[in-house]
Amino acid sequence: MEDKIRVLLSEEEVDKKIEEIGKQISRDYEGRSVHLICVLKGGIFFTCELAKRITVPVTLDFMSVSSYGAGTKSSGVVKIVKDLDEPLEGKDVLIVEDIIDSGRTLAYLIEILKKRGPKSLSLCTLLDKPERRVTDVKVDYAGFNIPDEFVVGYGLDYAQKYRNLPYIGVVEV
Numbered sequence: 001m002e003d004k005i006r007v008l009l010s011e012e013e014v015d016k017k018i019e020e021i022g023k024q025i026s027r028d029y030e031g032r033s034v035h036l037i038c039v040l041k042g043g044i045f046f047t048c049e050l051a052k053r054i055t056v057p058v059t060l061d062f063m064s065v066s067s068y069g070a071g072t073k074s075s076g077v078v079k080i081v082k083d084l085d086e087p088l089e090g091k092d093v094l095i096v097e098d099i100i101d102s103g104r105t106l107a108y109l110i111e112i113l114k115k116r117g118p119k120s121l122s123l124c125t126l127l128d129k130p131e132r133r134v135t136d137v138k139v140d141y142a143g144f145n146i147p148d149e150f151v152v153g154y155g156l157d158y159a160q161k162y163r164n165l166p167y168i169g170v171v172e173v
């Protein structure tokens, strides 16, 4: 059966926001290059769109972590499914995420990546659900603060579906 999806942020709103964040990152990293870490799978769409709008040199690496499984609740246990290919030593690293919800994924990632000696480590997320936070994380670039609703689209899934929607929606139950 098809789920009913209500649009929370339209494709135009999301595109406009990514453009703004891209400009801001390009200004902040002027004269340097930025090493983007895409957090798979959710971060893939945002990373691609953002990287295209950054004007300083960009390098990319991918890491896959998972804590949500097939449901809408975090298991609380973050698992590395795929590690980075390249070392981080001396690099200006920017982690790119689709959403910060409980904050567990990012808190865990930051803890392990900090130990790999990056020159700097910053964090960029398209969506932030501050109400749901159980662990403190410092966000450097955030697109939208959203209410406590389970969202899909732009990389975000519900049981692996809807990642390809070009907007952010809420699955109506």
Ligand SMILES: O=P(O)(O)OC[C@H]1O[C@H](OP(=O)(O)OP(=O)(O)O)[C@H](O)[C@@H]1O
Binding pocket: 039, 040, 041, 042, 043, 065, 066, 067, 068, 069, 074, 097, 098, 099, 100, 101, 102, 103, 104, 105, 106, 157
């Ligand atoms: O702040 P948190 O409560 O930790 O939630 C945020 C994380 O959860 C989702 O990933 P998920 O673990 O579902 O894996 P996926 O990206 O492969 O869908 C999302 O893409 C974030 O990475």
Ligand code: HPA
Binding pocket: 068, 099, 101, 149, 150, 151, 152, 156, 157, 158
């Ligand atoms: O709202 C959400 N939607 C999809 N995946 C998620 N992972 C954490 N929060 C969410």
Ligand SMILES: [Mg+2]
Binding pocket: 039, 040, 041, 042, 043, 065
């Ligand atoms: Mg994810």
